[in-house]
Amino acid sequence: MVERVTATDEALKLIDTLAEIHGPLMFHQSGGCCDGSSPMCYPRGEFRVGESDVLLGEIGETPFYISKDQYEYWKHTQLIIDAVDGRGGMFSLEGPAGKRFLTRSRVFNEDERKALN
Template identity: 55%
Template sequence: MLKRVEITKRAAEVLQTLKEKHGELIFHQSGGCCDGSAPMLMKKDEFYLDANDIQLGIVEKVNFYMSKDQYAYWKHTHLTVDITKGRGASFSLEIPLGLRFLINSRLFTEKEKDYFTKTDFLESRKKHIV
């Protein structure tokens, strides 16, 4: 099965450490506030999701969300969550570790584009819209 969102091994290791410390988490792809356009990692019950947020996928058992408006711009891209040294300007849970999650993106391959355009992605995600 093809995925819209994946995670690097190194980022997955940091994510696992944060899950052990904080419990159930979610990623939300920031639309440009605070730390630019970065994936923000939050405790599940401390981040408000609404009907404007859609779930793009799951990485390491952590749901990954983005607003519908931002999705309209990114719908042709594959996202990979990665981690780097440095302190971001956000409230994301990795910041106190001196690390920050980031997104590497690329345009879909023809195979991915065909796979994801067979059905309207937003229609297929209705059950995941909060």
């Protein structure tokens, strides 16, 4: 099975740490069209998803949503969520941890594209 979103070990560790503090989490990628964008991490249910959002998959048992407009930019790639030193978005839970989630990507190969269709 081809996953549209995955996470590095560092991101999974940060997700676990944040979940211990805040309970179940969710992600939303609403902006940024290229590598280096930062998804926002919220307590699950705090951010309202709607018809203009797509559930891309799960990382660390955490749902990852993306806006439809952003999905159009990213649909040909697998998103790889990493955690690096730095400050996250103002409303994203990882901010006080001195880490931020970072979106990287790789283009799906032909077999993966066929499997996704």
